[in-house]
Amino acid sequence: MGEPLKVGVVGIGTISKAYFEHMAKLSNVKVVAAADLDVARAKSAADQYSVRALTPDELYADDDVDAVLNLTIPAAHASVALAALNAGKHVYGEKPLAATRQEARPLLEVAKQAGLRIGCAPDTVLGTGTQTARVLLDRGDIGVPTAATAFFVSPGPEPWHPDPEFYYKPGGGPLLDMGPYYLSSLVNLLGPVARVTGRVGRARQERTVGSGPKQGTTFTVEVDTHITGVLEHESGVLTTVVTSFDVWGAKLPRIEVYGSEGSLSVPDPNTFAGEVAVLSAGSKEWTVAPVSGGYADSGRGFGLGDMARAIQNGTSHRANGDLAFHVLDVMESLLESGAKGGAPVEVESTVERPEAVPEGATPDVA
CATH class of the missing domain: 3.30.360.10 (Dihydrodipicolinate Reductase; domain 2)
Structure with missing residues (x-):
């Protein structure tokens, strides 16, 4: 296994605690930074989880961040994802992918053109x-x-x-x-x-x-x-x-x-x-x-681990942008x-069923 995917979290709300705690179980992702429009929230998460506190713009520009975990409110999903993609970062976000299909389509197009990955919750279906x-x-x-x-x-x-x-x-x-x-x-x-x-x-x-x-x-x-x-x-x-x-x-x-x-x-x-x-x-x-x-003892963020494994192996990830768009x-x-x-x-779009998760699999291998 190569180096872990270095992740910056944007949006320190109620759900972020579950992500921080469960991603700590994964060997192929490492959270390195936290950002929020509320600076105090970012600083609190940074202190609690031993990561750096940044503004969102600083996080997008940071060379030590490979992927952005987008935990903002639904109305901001598209703008945050697009900013991260334009900065050359992979993106994994909370659901929905965007508030509308019109907002979501450019995300898939930009990611495809740039050779970047988009993942999206829920990853509960991988359990x-x-x-x-x-x-x-x-x-x-x-x-x-x-x-x-x-x-x-x-x-x-x-x-x-x-x-x-x-x-x-x-x-x-x-x-x-x-x-x-x-x-x-x-x-x-x-x-x-x-x-x-x-x-x-x-x-x-x-x-x-x-x-x-x-x-x-x-x-x-x-x-x-x-x-x-x-x-x-x-x-x-x-x-x-x-x-x-x-x-x-x-x-x-x-x-x-x-x-x-x-x-x-x-x-x-x-x-x-x-x-x-x-x-x-x-x-x-x-x-x-x-x-x-399914992934045993899984939690929020295992879909990001699944995406990190797929990036390393050049394979498809399961909680992917095409599924989220459909x-x-x-x-x-x-x-x-x-x-x-x-x-x-x-329904205009279609999608392939994601690959099944075999029993006993872990996100860094399956």
Whole structure:
């Protein structure tokens, strides 16, 4: 193995702690710098994790940084990624790839022209949960997949998040916030999506912050907060999907896949592990499947480790920009269909299913 990929982190928010802690487990990446528009945040992270504190512009220009980990808010994903790419850095970012396809396309074009890599969360799909489910599907444990369901419902992040307003601005909402976990898992399991039909709604025009210094303050909702629809995969599988910030509680599966010879229960795609269960045709009992694929004991940043290994080996990385763009394309297409009253919308992009993660693999080898 060569030298670790030297990483600079831009955006020291709530999720950055998980990245710092899990990337410390990886031998092929090394965090060397932290930057934020809030200088105090960058300095605090630098002190805690023994890295240098820089401004974003200083980080882009730093010759000791090979790749930028973009953990900014969704509205800034595209501008930060483009600045890093233009400075000759590889980029790995939080989801979504950008707020819109229009913002995302130039990122892929610039990266391709410069010979740089783009990676994008979620990398939860590289863990043992989704990857074990993929093994079972690919070997035919439930026969031929014909349909699936995917549900994410919640009352929204404002009861617990101290600064939730960005979730309700363009680039936010339940679909763009949580949809990437579900759609990335579905594409890994069932392949790309060709067409969508969607409907959208918005239960409230204002929300109230429920914790932290801003508790009790209200803000305006600028995006739809309940999106439901049908995804038509290129394989012919039909997936029913619901994402919502308007539901106080529900007893629903996260993801289930239905086949000619049985059903498959997939764990929460916002986690790296979890039980995968199978119900075979004619049986009344679900059986928990043994782990048979995925990065074990993984966490945020393992997708960056996977990308670092691919850069060193000249191979493809799994949580890649093309997959993130296709997921964004599907989500925007759903919103467009909803705005048109449910008229079907063709998804312009397609993507190859990423390579499966074999059992026992580690990001610096697999």
